[in-house]
Amino acid sequence: MLVEYIPILVILAMALIVAAGILVLTHIVNPRIRNPIKLTTYESGIEPQMEARLRYPIRFYVVAMMFILFDVEVIFMYPWAVVYKQFLSQGWFIFWEMIIFLAILFAGYIYLYRRGGFQWE
Amino acid sequence: MVATALFYIFAAIATAGAIMVVAQRNPVYSALYLVLTLFALAGEYVLLMAHFIAIVHVAVYAGAIVVLFLFVIMLLNVRLEERAPDAFRYMIYAGLPMAAILFVEMGYFAFRGFQQAMVQGTRVGLVESIGRALFSQYVLPFEVASILLLVAMIGALYLSKRKLEIVAFKRPRSKKERLKVMMYEEEH
Numbered sequence: 570m571l572v573e574y575i576p577i578l579v580i581l582a583m584a585l586i587v588a589a590g591i592l593v594l595t596h597i598v599n600p601r602i603r604n605p606i607k608l609t610t611y612e613s614g615i616e617p618q619m620e621a622r623l624r625y626p627i628r629f630y631v632v633a634m635m636f637i638l639f640d641v642e643v644i645f646m647y648p649w650a651v652v653y654k655q656f657l658s659q660g661w662f663i664f665w666e667m668i669i670f671l672a673i674l675f676a677g678y679i680y681l682y683r684r685g686g687f688q689w690e
Numbered sequence: 691m692v693a694t695a696l697f698y699i700f701a702a703i704a705t706a707g708a709i710m711v712v713a714q715r716n717p718v719y720s721a722l723y724l725v726l727t728l729f730a731l732a733g734e735y736v737l738l739m740a741h742f743i744a745i746v747h748v749a750v751y752a753g754a755i756v757v758l759f760l761f762v763i764m765l766l767n768v769r770l771e772e773r774a775p776d777a778f779r780y781m782i783y784a785g786l787p788m789a790a791i792l793f794v795e796m797g798y799f800a801f802r803g804f805q806q807a808m809v810q811g812t813r814v815g816l817v818e819s820i821g822r823a824l825f826s827q828y829v830l831p832f833e834v835a836s837i838l839l840l841v842a843m844i845g846a847l848y849l850s851k852r853k854l855e856i857v858a859f860k861r862p863r864s865k866k867e868r869l870k871v872m873m874y875e876e877e878h
Contacts, residue, residue, distance in 0.1 A: 570694060604764040625764040627850055634846040635763045638839050644746055645835065648821030654709055656825055658868040663825050666832070677843040686847045 587660065629688060642674050697737050716764045721756055728752040740815030836847035 610617045649667055656663035681687060707727035714720040728751045734745035813819050824832050 571737070622764070622767065624767040625761060626740035627765065629761045630758070631846060631850045633754070635748070635843070635875075637758060638843050638846075640750055640754045642836075642839060644750060645824075645832070647745060648742060648817050648824055650821075651817045652825060654780055655822075666825060666829060669773060670836045673833075673840055677840040680728040680844060681847055684847055684851065686851070 631686070635681070638677075639674075642671075645670065693737055697705065697734065700730045700733040700737070703727075718760065721759045721763060725752045725756050728756070735815070738815065739813070742815060742817045742820045745817070784817070 590668075606612065638641070646667070653663060704727050708724045710723040711720045714723060728747050732744040732747040732752070735741070735747060746827065826872060
């Protein structure tokens with residue numbers, strides 16, 4: 570069973586190698602020039618007006634909340650999809666079960682949509 | 691054993707990440723180290739044959755909840771963690787022994803249960819087993835979960851859009867309400 574996870578480990582290793590490799594490479598290759606102009610945010614561009622870290626509007630929080638809720642909804646579909654065929658031989662119960670689950674959440678989706686929950690305003 | 695070696699590697703990454711979460715002064719870095727810790731824990735869950743929890747850890751915890759944490763950090767615009775006020779200074783003398791006791795306690799039980807925890811042949815945590823349980827024995831909790839999500843959805847929208855609704859759905863009746871609407875419109 571663990572053998573199936575080897576591709577994920579390979580991807581992780583690749584990501585680590587590429588990230589570390591680029592860091593090391595730039596460290597070796599880049600010239601070290603340090604003066605105030607070189608260290609500005611946009612070296613030959615617009616003068617920075619203020620700090621980049623502003624207070625974020627609360628809308629981002631709402632978007633993240635909605636993302637979590639629909640994420641949890643999708644998580645429930647993984648075990649459903651795995652056992653779907655097995656259960657289907659005993660009737661349509663599992664199909665309607667998920668339809669009810671999705672219908673309840675779809676009602677919430679409609680509510681959000683109608684109330685402008687997805688609008689940036 | 692490869693599995694045992696991987697267990698210790700992931701455990702080391704998770705512990706190091708967890709220490710970095712509390713050791714960082716910049717809260718954004720803390721949140722990112724939390725992602726690392728959660729990924730390492732997902733690896734541990736895979737080794738313990740709890741595949742479903744591993745998926746949940748990556749998709750929900752690392753993917754969504756930490757993003758929410760990041761948004762909250764940016765919402766509050768905390769640059770660096772601030773020093774606790776002096777009134778809480780003496781807390782360290784109570785906190786350190788408590789932490790030591792908790793560490794010994796948890797370490798003892800974790801060590802005692804260590805042999806049982808490293809079971810390889812268990813099938814309880816597989817996605818298939820969870821699916822089978824979810825759609826036979828636990829159908830009602832599964833449906834209740836959808837209602838819980840619905841409540842959370844409506845609650846989140848209500849809390850964040852409360853101000854707007856005064857403008858959109860109600861005509862101002864009293865002087866106070868009219869003032870509220872005017873203040874809202876001025877802000878936007």
